[in-house]
Amino acid sequence: MNSHNDKLLIDVGSTYVKVCVESNAPERCHLEQHFRNFNQSILDDLMHKCGHTISAFAKDDVYICSSANGGLSTLIIGLTHTFSLKYATNIAFNSGINIIDTILYQDIASATVPSDLIDVVIIAGGINSKGNAFADDLYHYLQNINYSNIVYVGNEQDAKVAKAQLPELVVLPNIIDNRLHIVEEELKAYLTNLYQQDIMGKEDIKDLYQISSNQIFSTPYIVNQTLPLIDASYSVVNPFILLDIGGATTDIHYSKDLVDENMVTNNEFDRLVFKKLGVYKSRESLIFAAQGNEFVYELLMHLNVTENIFHEQSDKATRILMQLAIFLVLCKMSHYRQTYINLKLSAVNSIVLTGGVTKVLKQEEAEDIISFFYTKILTSQHRPVTIMDTDYAIWTLGSRAQDANHRAK
Amino acid sequence: MKVVTGVIGNDIHVVANRLIDLSLKARGYEVFNLGVNTYLEEFFDAVIETDADILLISSLNGEAEGWSREVKALKAEYKGLDNLIMMIGGNLTVGTGKAEDIIPKYKNYGFDLVCHQVDLNTGLDMLAEFVKEKSA
Numbered sequence: 001m002n003s004h005n006d007k008l009l010i011d012v013g014s015t016y017v018k019v020c021v022e023s024n025a026p027e028r029c030h031l032e033q034h035f036r037n038f039n040q041s042i043l044d045d046l047m048h049k050c051g052h053t054i055s056a057f058a059k060d061d062v063y064i065c066s067s068a069n070g071g072l073s074t075l076i077i078g079l080t081h082t083f084s085l086k087y088a089t090n091i092a093f094n095s096g097i098n099i100i101d102t103i104l105y106q107d108i109a110s111a112t113v114p115s116d117l118i119d120v121v122i123i124a125g126g127i128n129s130k131g132n133a134f135a136d137d138l139y140h141y142l143q144n145i146n147y148s149n150i151v152y153v154g155n156e157q158d159a160k161v162a163k164a165q166l167p168e169l170v171v172l173p174n175i176i177d178n179r180l181h182i183v184e185e186e187l188k189a190y191l192t193n194l195y196q197q198d199i200m201g202k203e204d205i206k207d208l209y210q211i212s213s214n215q216i217f218s219t220p221y222i223v224n225q226t227l228p229l230i231d232a233s234y235s236v237v238n239p240f241i242l243l244d245i246g247g248a249t250t251d252i253h254y255s256k257d258l259v260d261e262n263m264v265t266n267n268e269f270d271r272l273v274f275k276k277l278g279v280y281k282s283r284e285s286l287i288f289a290a291q292g293n294e295f296v297y298e299l300l301m302h303l304n305v306t307e308n309i310f311h312e313q314s315d316k317a318t319r320i321l322m323q324l325a326i327f328l329v330l331c332k333m334s335h336y337r338q339t340y341i342n343l344k345l346s347a348v349n350s351i352v353l354t355g356g357v358t359k360v361l362k363q364e365e366a367e368d369i370i371s372f373f374y375t376k377i378l379t380s381q382h383r384p385v386t387i388m389d390t391d392y393a394i395w396t397l398g399s400r401a402q403d404a405n406h407r408a409k
Numbered sequence: 410m411k412v413v414t415g416v417i418g419n420d421i422h423v424v425a426n427r428l429i430d431l432s433l434k435a436r437g438y439e440v441f442n443l444g445v446n447t448y449l450e451e452f453f454d455a456v457i458e459t460d461a462d463i464l465l466i467s468s469l470n471g472e473a474e475g476w477s478r479e480v481k482a483l484k485a486e487y488k489g490l491d492n493l494i495m496m497i498g499g500n501l502t503v504g505t506g507k508a509e510d511i512i513p514k515y516k517n518y519g520f521d522l523v524c525h526q527v528d529l530n531t532g533l534d535m536l537a538e539f540v541k542e543k544s545a
């Protein structure tokens with residue numbers, strides 16, 4: 001270990017890569033951010049741009065996290081929205097997975113068959129004393145689906161038949177206990193592990209072990225670990241939401257106090273991902289989502305631009321898209337039952353922005369959009385405090401916490 | 410037999426709910442108590458996940474009627490609830506009302522047993538009787 005306890009933290013995203021030197025000596029701390037060059041492997045790209053910094057560190061002092069694998073896709077089949085589907089969805093999000101779809105089992109005969117390869121299918125439903133929850137229509141449906149993994153976390157009684165029908169099935173304990181409460185641990189461990197394997201499976205990322213001897217984690221996992229520490233370290237007032245708007249996806253982390261439900265879990269925080277809501281890789285789908293929103297034209301007018309901005313490639317266009325992304329995400333979380341969860345946005349005290357968005361928008365530009373949202377959509381005078389995590393302090397904190405855990409073990 | 414119970418809507422009167430939980434257990438039922446602040450969809454979902462035989466809804470603050478109007482339509486969206494015994498009790502109207510007006514209205518909404526301001530034990534005796542008749 002070096003005398004200043006210096007550490008190098010690297011975050012590989014879909015669009016940017018960030019490299020941060022952490023040190024007990026403040027003058028040595030610094031942060032670099034680079035656009036990724038997709039014509040090179042991640043390691044080559046990194047060495048090319050900051051090889052000098054990297055080679056100054058021993059492998060033990062380099063900590064890497066990545067969201068560059070884009071996450072895993074999941075199809076969840078469950079008996080009800082309130083219990084099996086919600087519990088499984090919740091566990092999947094908290095394991096760093098991006099949901100593709102959920103199917104209510106009773107509608108399986110008319111459910112569309114996804115054409116893409118699905119990384120993992122999750123089957124859930126029923127407390128253990130309920131049997132015969134699933135029948136042949138489930139297995140018929142699954143025959144038409146292309147998936148890499150399949151896991152059963154439903155009632156015990158149906159597990160045997162399911163296993164006989166699907167030899168590759170992984171059977172884990174029921175996620176619903178006999179009091180209808182959620183049981184998270186086993187499915188979470190399984191999915192987190194799949195996610196890790198997926199990161200490792202991407203050749204590019206595996207290369208990074210040449211410069212680090214520490215485990216590479218998924219970025220959302222690191223951010224999620226940081227949440228309980230945030231209000232202690234920053235001027236963030238609970239309850240808060242954290243929006244991580246990047247090139248490919250938008251992640252929302254929020255305190256559980258903001259959700260009106262009686263789901264019992266140990267986590268104080270939850271996470272939701274909007275795939276395809278980013279300003280670079282998912283630009284097209286972001287624009288598509290914007291065009292489907294009835295308030296967007298008013299918003300564009302408010303920003304003094306026209307719809308033509310969608311076709312422009314400029315810094316200004318990127319800025320407008322970032323503002324749109326903030327607006328769309330807030331909308332998605334506010335309308336009753338439109339998404340998986342609805343947050344009590346009028347109770348939010350702070351909105352923390354992190355990720356690429358903090359490099360593109362000024363504080364006032366973010367605040368302007370948030371005010372527009374509260375006035376127009378919630379018809380409220382409430383204004384949560386906007387906090388810009390410009391220097392990636394949250395991610396640094398998370399990586400450091402990870403490091404401390406690691407040392408404790 | 411399995412019973413799903415809870416207090417419907419934005420109703421937070423919890424005392425009766427606790428008593429109902431205890432009394433049902435004392436009578437040998439397996440109870441799934443969703444507590445106060447429970448929405449209609451959550452009740453039906455719980456019935457599906459547990460394979461419950463009985464749904465016992467309580468309402469104290471006068472909200473019941475608004476919710477109950479939706480019972481039939483919502484129940485029809487579910488497969489497998491046809492044999493469910495549906496019961497409701499508590500204060501089923503806002504202010505004062507006569508049981509002879511209230512009961513037919515709620516039966517029409519889809520409840521088998523309606524107990525407006527009926528003492529709990531009397532209500533649970535009615536339930537036992539109903540179950541007995543049904544299985545005879």
Ligand code: B12
Nearest residue numbers: 420421422423424425467470471498499500503504529532
């Ligand atoms: C305590 C109380 C409160 C407390 C509740 C605390 C808590 N967390 O439980 C507080 C102060 C918070 C409160 C708030 C309100 N309350 Co209040 N409250 C009461 C009060 C005084 C006692 C309720 C109680 O616990 N009784 C003891 C239990 C054991 O009896 P019970 O609830 O009647 O239940 C028995 C039977 O009804 C029956 N039963 C219940 N469910 C079922 C189901 C079946 C199937 C069967 C068979 C039987 C059954 O079994 C129980 C045992 O016999 C009653 C008045 C009263 N004396 O009943 C008003 C009362 C229920 N409240 C009332 C009102 C209006 C309110 C508020 C709207 C007031 C307001 N304007 O803010 C709010 C609503 C809040 C909300 N979101 O729900 C009204 C409801 C009137 C109506 N339906 O028309 C009542 C009747 C008062 C009144 N006379 O106006 N309340």
